[in-house]
Amino acid sequence: DVKVTQSSRYLVKRTGEKVFLECVQDMDHENMFWYRQDPGLGLRLIYFSYDVKMKEKGDIPEGYSVSREKKERFSLILESASTNQTSMYLCASRAGGNTEAFFGQGTRLTVV
Amino acid sequence: DQQVKQNSPSLSVQEGRISILNCDYTNSMFDYFLWYKKYPAEGPTFLISISSIKDKNEDGRFTVFLNKSAKHLSLHIVPSQPGDSAVYFCAAYDHGSGNTGKLIFGQGTTLQVKP
Numbered sequence: 001d002v003k004v005t006q007s008s009r010y011l012v013k014r015t016g017e018k019v020f021l022e023c024v025q026d027m028d029h030e031n032m033f034w035y036r037q038d039p040g041l042g043l044r045l046i047y048f049s050y051d052v053k054m055k056e057k058g059d060i061p062e063g064y065s066v067s068r069e070k071k072e073r074f075s076l077i078l079e080s081a082s083t084n085q086t087s088m089y090l091c092a093s094r095a096g097g098n099t100e101a102f103f104g105q106g107t108r109l110t111v112v
Numbered sequence: 113d114q115q116v117k118q119n120s121p122s123l124s125v126q127e128g129r130i131s132i133l134n135c136d137y138t139n140s141m142f143d144y145f146l147w148y149k150k151y152p153a154e155g156p157t158f159l160i161s162i163s164s165i166k167d168k169n170e171d172g173r174f175t176v177f178l179n180k181s182a183k184h185l186s187l188h189i190v191p192s193q194p195g196d197s198a199v200y201f202c203a204a205y206d207h208g209s210g211n212t213g214k215l216i217f218g219q220g221t222t223l224q225v226k227p
Contacts, residue, residue: 033215040219041219043201043217044217056214090156092215096213097213098143098144098161101158102158103156104155105154106154
């Protein structure tokens, strides 16, 4: 079974802090994704990566950056956390072609 | 622009009856569609998918129908069970350049199955 693991289930950070969300997958998938989920807005794509050191912006990249130094790990960075970044963050990975994506358990981030 | 739309935020059905969740999309280049189920405080889990070369795919109690001309798909759950109560997301692949495949999600529909 594919396993996608996010480093924290719950985080509380202060406004202005730099925040790192880590995601690791164990199935050698090329593609990894970061989404945020907000009520009424569904899952919105922040960034994705299709290979090591490669990244592409999703629909809402402002205020975020990502890092993929190793194939199994994809990090989301909030450069300076703001209250409007309070959300559920979801990491996913998938192989190439038309295959399903597998999600981590999510990180509930609260910025105060 | 919302390329994948789920216009019904919520749906309530009686246990044993059919649940029908709907999804519309705008991009005719989408060629692969998926449904995910999500419980609170958990990540989404894959339910069922369909390729654009098909108009139906069935897996146990779950059936997905695709109407390409209408750019519409639906998920049927028969019979519905209380454990099916969750948020259901429709998704589509936007392959864009190459094979990277962005997965675009709808807003979700909250299904409540009453005992």
